[in-house]
Amino acid sequence: MFAKNLMFCALWSLGMLQVGFAQNNTQTITLSEESCRNTPPNAALSDYLDVKTGAILNAGSALNLIELLLNSNAPGCVPPGLDYTIRNFQGLINPAYKKPGEPLLDKKRIEKADFILHVLRWADPAAQSSSQASAQPPALQQSPQLTVEQQRWYLIHDGQFVRPGRLFGAKTVYFVYLHLNKAGAAHYTSQYTFGITKAIPQNQQNLSLLASILVGTGGELAIEPPNIFGGQQIDMWYSTADITIDSSVTDLNKAGSQPIKLDQTYKLHNEPLEWWDVSAGIPIRKMSQLNFQSSSNTLTPQTVDKRSVFGLLDFYPWRKQEVDLAYENFSWIPSFVAGLPVTGQPLHQPLFALGWGPRVAQFYFGAIVRKQNSLPAGSTLTPGTSACTGWCPEFAFGINISAKALKSALSSKSSGGNANSQEGAGSKPAAQPSGTQPSGQ
Numbered sequence: 001m002f003a004k005n006l007m008f009c010a011l012w013s014l015g016m017l018q019v020g021f022a023q024n025n026t027q028t029i030t031l032s033e034e035s036c037r038n039t040p041p042n043a044a045l046s047d048y049l050d051v052k053t054g055a056i057l058n059a060g061s062a063l064n065l066i067e068l069l070l071n072s073n074a075p076g077c078v079p080p081g082l083d084y085t086i087r088n089f090q091g092l093i094n095p096a097y098k099k100p101g102e103p104l105l106d107k108k109r110i111e112k113a114d115f116i117l118h119v120l121r122w123a124d125p126a127a128q129s130s131s132q133a134s135a136q137p138p139a140l141q142q143s144p145q146l147t148v149e150q151q152r153w154y155l156i157h158d159g160q161f162v163r164p165g166r167l168f169g170a171k172t173v174y175f176v177y178l179h180l181n182k183a184g185a186a187h188y189t190s191q192y193t194f195g196i197t198k199a200i201p202q203n204q205q206n207l208s209l210l211a212s213i214l215v216g217t218g219g220e221l222a223i224e225p226p227n228i229f230g231g232q233q234i235d236m237w238y239s240t241a242d243i244t245i246d247s248s249v250t251d252l253n254k255a256g257s258q259p260i261k262l263d264q265t266y267k268l269h270n271e272p273l274e275w276w277d278v279s280a281g282i283p284i285r286k287m288s289q290l291n292f293q294s295s296s297n298t299l300t301p302q303t304v305d306k307r308s309v310f311g312l313l314d315f316y317p318w319r320k321q322e323v324d325l326a327y328e329n330f331s332w333i334p335s336f337v338a339g340l341p342v343t344g345q346p347l348h349q350p351l352f353a354l355g356w357g358p359r360v361a362q363f364y365f366g367a368i369v370r371k372q373n374s375l376p377a378g379s380t381l382t383p384g385t386s387a388c389t390g391w392c393p394e395f396a397f398g399i400n401i402s403a404k405a406l407k408s409a410l411s412s413k414s415s416g417g418n419a420n421s422q423e424g425a426g427s428k429p430a431a432q433p434s435g436t437q438p439s440g441q
Contacts, residue, residue: 025198027237031230032191035179035249037084038076039069039227051180051227054119054152059161062117062154063110066176069229070105076228088232091172114170115156116234118192118247120262121180122225123149144183146251146260153266163327169239169272176231177247183225188249191259195244196236199269203277210278210403213410214311214342240271273322280406281310281339281351281364283398290399292360299361301399304409310351312339312364312400330359337364337400345371355400362400367393
């Protein structure tokens with residue numbers, strides 16, 4: 001009992017320590033600048049995206065587009081030159097670029113970098129009748145309505161598009177925005193505000209929760225509407241963080257103009273891929289012991305007795321498995337599982353297994369290696385008991401559930417704290433020779 005309490009108290013303390021470190025840690029980075037860096041013409045941009053919609057087909061095209069923009073010397077309302085790129089994207093600069101023939105940007109760094117790309121297309125200014133136009137003051141005639149027609153967000157990691165809302169532990173992210181079809185008379189400030197709040201890795205959250213459960217605790221008009229771009233390097237304090245991006249523009253042609261929100265707050269989570277997690281193992285003997293939860297599309301035990309629970313460590317040795325778990329919380333690739341029961345003498349009953357199953361449930365298949373007492377001299381075995389002494393393996397089968405699911409099951413009325421689940425395979429007391437006491441009593 002002392003060994004069990006010591007082990008789970010240590011796990012709980014580690015989990016709470018991690019939670020404590022994450023509180024009140026927020027980093028705010030704001031990019032606010034006059035939008036006047038013109039891009040190359042549409043003919044050059046159209047090699048990499050659809051200039052009518054802002055759609056980009058693949059990550060290779062997106063990286064080539066970013067490289068084209070950052071190498072751009074197109075004139076705008078600031079003198080042409082590459083000082084902006086050198087100042088705002090230091091991590092992508094080729095260290096030898098000042099030597100003759102050397103490029104400004106390091107291609108290998110671009111291919112390995114993490115990018116957030118925001119592509120927006122402005123709607124064409126609304127056509128007005130000559131009578132309406134003549135009735136308006138000149139200032140209003142020259143300041144077109146800023147209306148977003150379409151916009152898209154792209155995330156790029158290690159040269160590939162990744163799904164919206166997820167980065168994998170990046171400490172430096174490069175943000176680039178591209179505004180297409182900007183009316184020549186439009187003059188505005190772009191503002192992007194990044195809120196980066198430190199978060200606890202999911203496996204450490206699960207560790208803390210499981211331990212607490214088990215322990216009990218203006219330019220001239222151009223021939224074609226110009227496109228503008230900008231961006232900067234974002235060096236984050238935390239490799240695990242929740243990130244929000246608020247975007248807006250302020251019309252500089254109208255005195256006292258209020259910011260125009262471009263999009264709803266864009267949210268993403270940044271967390272490294274993890275090779276381990278914790279969960280709870282519930283022994284079962286037949287599928288009728290399980291219920292299907294339609295709300296979560298998962299199988300859960302009908303009843304859970306805390307005394308039958310195993311605390312499990314899950315190991316994920318393959319990167320493909322780690323990516324699947326990050327996106328879907330599911331993978332067809334088996335995991336390695338090891339754990340201890342929360343009652344009796346845990347160090348005398350370790351569990352070693354494989355975790356595998358369909359999306360609705362993850363099962364473990366393996367063995368409990370029990371430490372059996374030696375048979376006293378002159379004693380006899382009761383029928384059906386094993387003569388094995390020392391460390392003896394027994395087949396173990398059960399369902400692997402998250403710490404959140406365990407907490408819900410233990411707190412539900414259907415669980416009731418009864419001992420129904422003790423009949424599951426692997427949860428029975430070890431067979432004891434006649435004349436001896438069961439371990440842990």
